[in-house]
Amino acid sequence: MHKITFIPGDGIGPEVAWAARRCLEATGVSFQWDERPAGEGAIKQFNTPLPEDTLKSVRDNRVAIKGPITTPIGKGFRSVNVALRKALNLYACVRPCRTYAGVRSPFSQVNLVIVRENTEDLYAGIEFAAGEERTKQLIAQLTDWSKQPIQADAAISIKPISATATERIVRYAFEHALAHGRKKVTAVHKANIMKFTDGLFMETARRVAAAYEGRVAFEDRLVDATCMQLVLKPQDFDVLVLPNLYGDIISDLCAGLIGGLGVAPGANIGDGIAVFEAVHGSAPKYAGLNKVNPVAMILSGVMMLDYLGERSAARRLDAAVAAVLREGRRVTYDLKADRNDPTAVGTKEMADAIIEKMRTVKVTI
Ligand code: NAD
Numbered sequence: 589m590h591k592i593t594f595i596p597g598d599g600i601g602p603e604v605a606w607a608a609r610r611c612l613e614a615t616g617v618s619f620q621w622d623e624r625p626a627g628e629g630a631i632k633q634f635n636t637p638l639p640e641d642t643l644k645s646v647r648d649n650r651v652a653i654k655g656p657i658t659t660p661i662g663k664g665f666r667s668v669n670v671a672l673r674k675a676l677n678l679y680a681c682v683r684p685c686r687t688y689a690g691v692r693s694p695f696s697q698v699n700l701v702i703v704r705e706n707t708e709d710l711y712a713g714i715e716f717a718a719g720e721e722r723t724k725q726l727i728a729q730l731t732d733w734s735k736q737p738i739q740a741d742a743a744i745s746i747k748p749i750s751a752t753a754t755e756r757i758v759r760y761a762f763e764h765a766l767a768h769g770r771k772k773v774t775a776v777h778k779a780n781i782m783k784f785t786d787g788l789f790m791e792t793a794r795r796v797a798a799a800y801e802g803r804v805a806f807e808d809r810l811v812d813a814t815c816m817q818l819v820l821k822p823q824d825f826d827v828l829v830l831p832n833l834y835g836d837i838i839s840d841l842c843a844g845l846i847g848g849l850g851v852a853p854g855a856n857i858g859d860g861i862a863v864f865e866a867v868h869g870s871a872p873k874y875a876g877l878n879k880v881n882p883v884a885m886i887l888s889g890v891m892m893l894d895y896l897g898e899r900s901a902a903r904r905l906d907a908a909v910a911a912v913l914r915e916g917r918r919v920t921y922d923l924k925a926d927r928n929d930p931t932a933v934g935t936k937e938m939a940d941a942i943i944e945k946m947r948t949v950k951v952t953i
Contacts, residue, residue: 589618590896593645593652598627599870600880600935601655607882607939608653608889611908614943615901617893622649627657627668627870637668643675652863653892655885656870670713672863673706678856679753680760681706683839683867684891690913691847691923698845700825701770703761704835706856708753711832714746749785749831754792760857761829762796765804772805772826773797776814776834789831815841843867850881850922851913853888855895862895864888878934881920883909886942900951908945912938 594609596602612619624642631637637660646652657668672678681704687696716723718741727738738744761773775793777786790808797806809817811834817824818838822845830838843852849868856863866884874880886909893902912918918941921932933941 589620590651591620591622591649593642593649594621594623595626595642595652595654596623597655597657597870598629599656599658599872599875601627601657601870603878603935604866604880604882604885605653605655607935608885610939611886611905611942612889612893614946615893615898615905617898617901626654626672631660638671638675643672646676646861646863650861651892651896653889654863654865656866656868658870658872670711673856676858676861676863677707678858678861678863679705679707680757680857681835681854682764682857683842683852683854685842685846685852687846688851688910688913690916691851692925693845693847695822695845698822700822700842701764701827702835702839702842703757703764703827703829704839705753705757705830705832707832708748708750709832710745710747711836712746712748714748716744718743747785749789751788751792754789755796758793758796758829761827762800762804765827770804770826772807774814774825774828775806775808776811776828776830776838777808778811780810786831793829814838818842818845839867848922849884850920851883851887853884853891855888855891864892878936879921880935881922882935882939883913886939903951904946904949907949907951908942911945911949912941
């Protein structure tokens with residue numbers, strides 16, 4: 589019996605989260621769900637989008653599956669999702685990108701994993717607004733120290749990159765590669781320009797990589813060149829490890845390589861704690877319509893099964909998703925050649941198709 593915190597989220601969150609939950613239950617693995625609010629529903633009830641009780645539940649259970657959450661504009665949190673990752677020290681964002689037959693994409697052989705650092709970089713949220721007194725003081729101090737001109741009306745964001753957090757994420761990437769039979773880790777940076785921050789990321793990555801020599805191959809690449817190579821030869825990549833901002837951008841690029849956000853799963857992982865969630869957001873305009881694709885969330889559930897050591901259930905659910913996608917019949921609008929195709933099914937009905945398929949599907953891997 590696995591005790592799991594279940595956070596439906598808001599927008600399309602509850603629809604896709606429940607689709608995933610039903611598929612997980614249909615594997616036969618035994619779960620005890622601890623349902624907790626976050627997002628808009630929680631604001632109404634607790635006056636905050638991220639109640640302490642919800643955090644406590646994840647801390648106690650150590651594993652959660654979560655639907656997307658809308659970021660309230662101009663209210664307290666910069667992002668509820670970033671706040672959750674910070675509060676639980678979920679330092680590794682893991683996003684596998686794999687092409688499935690039946691999903692329209694220019695590529696057919698993509699099978700890579702993005703490992704994104706979650707706690708530092710320009711995402712740390714250390715920002716100074718244009719025109720504020722303390723920003724002016726900062727500009728004066730920085731101009732004095734660096735001897736570089738900064739416009740007086742500039743806003744400033746700070747980019748901290750540490751050896752500690754870099755070592756932790758690169759080690760995570762190598763351990764992930766070993767645990768999943770992957771052959772190569774690519775560290776991505778812009779060390780030719782940001783010599784100190786990205787330079788430290790690159791040097792630390794090289795140092796950590798030395799300990800894995802002979803077991804997992806290693807290379808490092810500039811982020812701009814990586815973008816070009818990814819759209820030319822995505823098959824050349826295996827595990828990519830990146831600082832926060834490049835990781836954010838490149839994981840959306842890679843979601844594009846495999847057919848879009850509807851099929852891109854993810855997880856945020858710390859030491860002995862993990863929250864599984866789709867890459868996509870709460871797509872508010874589709875909320876409550878039973879329309880969007882549940883696959884990203886269901887594949888996040890597959891990752892959760894793997895994490896829990898339920899390997900055979902994970903393979904069966906993954907194979908059922910693959911079979912339903914390959915057949916292309918009982919799938920949501922975004923997976924049809926014509927998005928107005930009247931034969932497209934709803935979120936719930938696609939989950940039903942996957943659950944039915946699990947009874948007959950042959951697992952080949
Ligand atoms: P989004 O991912 O919610 O939606 C962008 C578009 O992608 C949608 O309009 C839709 O066309 C498509 N899409 C997304 N999910 C889909 C699915 N399952 N099936 C089919 N199509 C899908 O991005 P957004 O509109 O930029 O963000 C909306 C809200 O979600 C914002 O408040 C944002 O902060 C939040 N967000 C939350 C998370 C999270 O909870 N982890 C992640 C990203 C964005």
